[in-house]
Amino acid sequence: MRETEVLVVGGGPAGMVAAIEAAERGAKVVLTERDDRLGGQLIKQTHKFFGSQKQYAGSRGIDISKLLEEKLSNNPNIEILTETTVLGIYEDGVVTMEGANKHLKLKPKRTILATGASEKFLPFANNDLPGIYGAGAVQTLMNVYGVTPGQRVLMVGAGNIGLIVSYQLMQSGVEVAAIIDAAPKIGGYLVHASKIRRAGVPIFTSHTILNAYGQEFVEGAIVASLDDKWQPILGTEKDLAVDVICLAVGLSPLTELCWQAGCEMKYIPEFGGYVPRKNEFLETTVPGVYVCGDAGGVEEASAAMVEGRVAGISVAASLGFGLNIVQDLEAALKDLDQLRSGPAGEKILKGLEKLFARGKQHVS
Amino acid sequence: MRIENHPILIFDRGKILSFFFNGEVIKGYEGESIAAALHAAGIKVLSHSHELHHPRGLFCAIGNCSSCLMVVDGQPNVRVCVEKLREGMRVETQKGKGCLTQ
Ligand SMILES: Cc1cc2nc3c(=O)[nH]c(=O)nc-3n(C[C@H](O)[C@H](O)[C@H](O)COP(=O)(O)OP(=O)(O)OC[C@H]3O[C@@H](n4cnc5c(N)ncnc54)[C@H](O)[C@@H]3O)c2cc1C
Numbered sequence: 001m002r003e004t005e006v007l008v009v010g011g012g013p014a015g016m017v018a019a020i021e022a023a024e025r026g027a028k029v030v031l032t033e034r035d036d037r038l039g040g041q042l043i044k045q046t047h048k049f050f051g052s053q054k055q056y057a058g059s060r061g062i063d064i065s066k067l068l069e070e071k072l073s074n075n076p077n078i079e080i081l082t083e084t085t086v087l088g089i090y091e092d093g094v095v096t097m098e099g100a101n102k103h104l105k106l107k108p109k110r111t112i113l114a115t116g117a118s119e120k121f122l123p124f125a126n127n128d129l130p131g132i133y134g135a136g137a138v139q140t141l142m143n144v145y146g147v148t149p150g151q152r153v154l155m156v157g158a159g160n161i162g163l164i165v166s167y168q169l170m171q172s173g174v175e176v177a178a179i180i181d182a183a184p185k186i187g188g189y190l191v192h193a194s195k196i197r198r199a200g201v202p203i204f205t206s207h208t209i210l211n212a213y214g215q216e217f218v219e220g221a222i223v224a225s226l227d228d229k230w231q232p233i234l235g236t237e238k239d240l241a242v243d244v245i246c247l248a249v250g251l252s253p254l255t256e257l258c259w260q261a262g263c264e265m266k267y268i269p270e271f272g273g274y275v276p277r278k279n280e281f282l283e284t285t286v287p288g289v290y291v292c293g294d295a296g297g298v299e300e301a302s303a304a305m306v307e308g309r310v311a312g313i314s315v316a317a318s319l320g321f322g323l324n325i326v327q328d329l330e331a332a333l334k335d336l337d338q339l340r341s342g343p344a345g346e347k348i349l350k351g352l353e354k355l356f357a358r359g360k361q362h363v364s
Numbered sequence: 365m366r367i368e369n370h371p372i373l374i375f376d377r378g379k380i381l382s383f384f385f386n387g388e389v390i391k392g393y394e395g396e397s398i399a400a401a402l403h404a405a406g407i408k409v410l411s412h413s414h415e416l417h418h419p420r421g422l423f424c425a426i427g428n429c430s431s432c433l434m435v436v437d438g439q440p441n442v443r444v445c446v447e448k449l450r451e452g453m454r455v456e457t458q459k460g461k462g463c464l465t466q
């Protein structure tokens with residue numbers, strides 16, 4: 001059977017950086033990505049990133065992705081397998097995958113799971129009508145394929161993703177009828193919100209969607225105000241004629257492989273769902289299996305990249321590679337702390353506290 | 365609808381391809397997913413739910429949710445949001461759960 005030192009599952013920002021860091025220290029790395037291109041969520045991010053300058057803030061996601069790809073392809077220690085989906089992790093350490101209609105097997109010494117996240121759904125009547133999409137799907141259609149999702153959109157969710165995708169929709173010539181959010185306050189950054197309001201799009205807070213309607217696909221949606229107990233207020237219903245309802249109501253970590261590998265899992269609402277328990281070097285409770293990026297808790301690309309760095313350095317160290325491992329790790333962990341030190345990091349720190357709750361036990 | 369003018373992106377579309385949707389000839393571009401090509405042609409209903417036969421379209425567009433299963437060249441349960449378009453491909457609306465011996 002084929003063997004490798006490090007297998008990285010997922011070619012988003014977290015996985016790309018993890019592969020680079022491990023390979024630069026001398027480890028042989030196989031990086032798998034189920035899509036036909038690397039980049040993960042970054043390939044749809046046409047806006048300039050918020051976050052720390054060091055983590056490429058101010059650059060567009062699509063450009064960050066290109067930069068990382070260059071670094072990857074220049075490294076002879078890295079083999080990239082695109083269109084290759086990891087299917088299973090077995091007890092004897094064998095990992096199985098599907099690529100080009102073939103079933104492949106690989107035995108890595110270390111595995112880094114960087115599978116990202118998937119979009120959350122929302123319960124409301126007729127939520128299965130065609131025309132109801134996750135925000136990521138809208139971005140994929142419009143920013144990857146150059147196809148508009150429809151003509152008039154109701155955006156559900158006023159967090160950063162809802163706001164940014166609304167703006168991107170307008171850039172593509174699509175009308176945004178309104179943005180609604182159940183919370184009494186806009187969750188995303190006010191710079192984004194103001195930009196959208198200036199363009200004439202109303203943002204209704206304390207509002208929810210009651211139902212979608214339409215024969216074969218969405219023709220409209222009924223939204224209503226919520227009282228302070230988050231219950232719809234009778235008589236406040238508004239009928240919006242839209243052909244697209246875009247759900248930007250959060251992400252939950254893609255953790256099937258963690259479950260399957262036997263990682264101990266914990267439900268952390270701040271991270272978007274169940275996540276594997278891990279130590280600060282990002283190793284899970286299964287020795288040799290590491291997690292980084294959104295898969296270990298939904299956060300953002302900048303944090304995903306620094307986590308990738310931590311995971312990459314950690315696996316290299318555990319395999320005996322690298323010269324300045326201690327300094328490098330300390331520097332990466334410090335960057336991570338710094339990223340999470342602002343108000344936006346509060347939620348993440350709370351989640352981490354819960355995750356490490358049972359006495360910070362370290363696995364290795 | 366296809367986006368022609370975008371303030372940031374330039375869409376480098378591949379070669380024009382023809383494929384069949386329920387027997388009808390539709391054009392798309394090399395390199396795009398079947399779902400993107402269908403969507404650009406205004407086709408949103410991709411399948412129907414098994415029990416209640418509700419129309420279904422795509423939801424995630426990256427292969428996570430299985431909301432977009434269709435019959436492609438006779439093979440059922442293909443996620444058309446991540447299956448690339450090929451010249452002459454036969455794409456059909458799937459009825460029921462699909463049968464592998466089709
Ligand atoms: C609209 C929007 C705007 C955003 N704006 C910002 C911003 O301004 N600043 C910021 O810092 N962050 C931003 N983010 C968040 C950021 O994009 C994500 O947090 C980041 O991409 C997470 O990186 P990741 O590598 O963990 O996951 P992803 O980027 O999701 O990558 C995971 C990869 O793994 C692959 N994969 C999954 N399962 C398998 C498998 N079994 N086998 C093989 N491959 C697999 C997937 O195909 C994917 O390519 C934004 C996100 C969105 C949706």
Ligand code: FES
Nearest residue numbers: 423425429430445
């Ligand atoms: S739309 Fe989700 S798998 Fe295709």
